[in-house]
Amino acid sequence: MQPEIVKIMRVVIQVKEAAAKAIHQLYGVELQANDILVNATKPEFTGDYTVVLFAFVKQLKKSPDALGQELGDLLLGEYKGFFTAFNVIKGFLNLTISDDHWLGFIHSEYQNSLFGQSATNGQRVMVEYSSPNTNKPLHLGHLRNNFLGRSIAEILKTNGYQVTKTCIVNDRGIHICKSMIAWQLFGNGATPASTHTKGDHFVGDYYVLFNDEFKRQVEVLKAAGKSQEEAEKEAPVMKATQQMLLDWEAGKPEVMELWRTMNSWVYAGFEETYRRIGSDFDKTYYESNTYLLGKDLVETGLEKGVFFQKTDGSVWIDLTPEGLDEKLVRRGDGTSVYITQDIGLAEQKQKEFNAGQSIYVVGDEQNYHFKVLKLICQKLGLPSADGIYHLSYGMVELPTGKMKSREGTVVDADDLVEEMVAIARQKTEELGKVKDFTTEELAELYDTIGLGALKFFLLRVDPKKRMVFNPEESIDFHGFTGPFIQYTHARIKSILRKSGTTKRPPDATRDTQSLLPLEKELCIYLETFPSVLADAGAEHDPSKLAIYIFNLAKIFNSFYTEHSIGNAENEEKKTLRLELAQLTAQTIKTGMNVLGIRVPERM
RNA sequence: GGUCCCGUAGUUCAAUGGAUAGAAUAGAAGUUUCCUAAACUUUAGAUACAAGUUCGAUUCUUGUCGGGACCA
Structure with missing residues (x-):
């Protein structure tokens, strides 16, 4: 194993590649690393990562047990210093990674403020979100939209994309x-x-x-x-x-x-x-400027035979071969319809930015609309058509059902933000931990906590799913919430202030201590952060990141309760735990910032 | 009428076809001479229903029931 690769490459990938190579060596069967299913080992079993063997049992004509034994023996022999133990239970090969590897990971990353960040990949992505109407203020649904759009843009930036945030204002x-x-x-x-x-x-x-x-x-x-x-x-x-x-x-x-x-x-x-x-947006479009776009594309479509004209002069596209129906693109009186301007705007954006991917953050009631939009763009041969992605999110409902403006049940965005901030203030005052803060510092803290609670609440759920907002229960600062994570961060920073940062000299030789179970659990989980960011980006799903940060905070809190950092058993342990604390704080901060949530130094 | 989405603890959410379905909250019982108790530990509790596919189904297929969205 090359030491550089060990540092850069994610452990899961290494396990997959090692397993693929081993299978090739043992049985002469070529497998892609990605074809091999590797999971984190369940806590009730011994090991760190688990290779699921069932998939190859048939192909290799081996019993799961024999396959596991042979594979485990070979891996342990070939990758000394990386794998230290294995066991086979049913069709699962549980592998233990050496403490040295985890220690090496912590030592190399704990000061890296860019941990999790990918190098730029030279690709451009557009994210369109918010899309307000100018006849009424923003409500709870817009908040979900804004938080999703902003966070997906930030996630993609950490994945190495060049991101342009746009907004289309429905102003006419x-x-x-x-x-x-x-x-x-x-x-x-x-x-x-x-x-x-x-x-x-x-x-x-x-x-x-x-x-x-x-x-x-x-x-x-x-x-x-x-x-x-x-x-x-x-x-x-x-x-x-x-x-x-x-x-x-x-x-x-x-x-x-x-x-x-x-x-x-x-x-x-x-x-x-x-x-x-x-x-915020890099570019704002106004419908009053774009609503006439796309008219020429109707002509183009007619020439190309993509569209057809009915006897009343109206222009249509036949999408029945795609399992949809016929869709109107221009009325008989020559006026265009909603989708026509969307096609036109898509073309204009392509001319302006030429992004490989164009993400539209729009509610799922428009699923059909975007399916049609993409199809039409493809049929018209717009180069950007394949890059159209509708990030469809579900409605935010109240326990009593849908929000209805007629019944006055619409949750206003400004009101809700103020309410959250007010509760953050009340709660903070009750606890009385920051009595030395200035008025400005307090105001900022209340904002951080109140908005953090709100954003986290809306982002922790799979965007595709409808979600329920319960005004009483949702405003909770305990458990699976933003403030819980913010609190964990503040507490770590407090420890670091008191214990100083780590004392490891740059040329220190690698230590030989062994990791305690909670230390190791934290190491393993921290190590997966970059792949969580990558996943969240690829899936367009910030909730994956939100859930990860929450779990990380929880693991840290368990570790922290059990083991003293400042008064560790010896200097070596103290150094390690300070490094773990530093990297945890850094990871929480990066992750939360990517979600658009600030984390306080104290609270 | 047609198309699509969703049914998981009391409640709000997890689970790329993989091990005994995880969390949070509400409930019960605990933890403060020591790094922030907005924390931690223990406990009880769920895959709407019925078939099928297979070594294995919350996940895939079909049907039923329930909720929602869209198209004309």
């Missing part, structure tokens, strides 16, 4: 006209400044007013004998809104002016929220 259409109409009717010239209201909430309030007024007018018309449908069509506010949309499209100056003004209020509000929750 009937919804914003509703707010505008309501403001004209009921606003009396009020502004966010005059009412001391955050701009996005201000505009959102008029959206609510619109709906109230609309409902009222519909009732009046129904009382006058109209059907529901007729009433909704004829309600004066609705007619006014539709006229306003036409005026907007025609570029009528007063309408444009009002639209710009109201949107600017909203952007000021969004800006504040984004700053608070840590979302």
